[in-house]
Amino acid sequence: MEIEQKLTIIKEWLGTGSINIFGLPMSGKDTQGVKLAEALDAKFLSSGMIVRAMETETKQKLSDKGNLIPTNIFYEWVLPYFERRDLFSYPLILSSIGRWSGEEDQVMSVAAGAGHEIKAAVILNISEADVENRFKESKVLNDRGERADDKDLEIFHNRLQEFRTKTLPVLQHYQTLGLLVEVNGDQTREAVFNELVEKLYAKAAQSRA
Secondary structure: OOHHHHHHHHHHHHOOOEEEEEEOOOOOHHHHHHHHHHHHOOEEEEHHHHHHHHHHHHOOOOOOOOOOOOHHHHHHHHHHHHHOHHHOOOOEEEEOOOOOOOHHHHHHHHHHHOOOOEEEEEEEEOOHHHHHHHHHHHHHHOOOOOOHHHOOHHHHHHHHHHHHHHHHHHHHHHHHOOOEEEEEOOOOHHHHHHHHHHHHHHHHHHHHO
């Protein structure tokens, strides 16, 4: 079956639901999320982008040392996006929305209440050593702009620690619910996307059956 046919089946299964993509820093969450959103005629929401925009707007520095923002502020800044009228009739591709253990239930509840039920949570699997190499290469190329949470390797290591301690339990929760989809993130961008489509197609086909 051609990839376009598989995307059509995924789109029918997804409806106005959402897919939440997770991974270590530099694993390609936003890259793959944007590409998947374009392929499914969906809207893309990144918690990182929303937080950085709100930090600028409110003149606060909450994530500049690599820490996740407090849960109460995350709820205030990010969750209202699910209820935006301009997103009402679209499926959503999410990039790590609800990264702190305990936030996932509230995210799922708000998403479902707004008609964007989370149908799958994707993890792009890649080693910490590989993402650290990507980070170093990115610093040489300067291809991510001026981001406080990308300032240096110490901050990057703090982000890895936040993922280990706060986000891994989120993924375990999604796995318990039967929603977790694992994809090998240590491939070319095209190969990662193709595997992502294959895994989501399998989930969609299973649901239809």
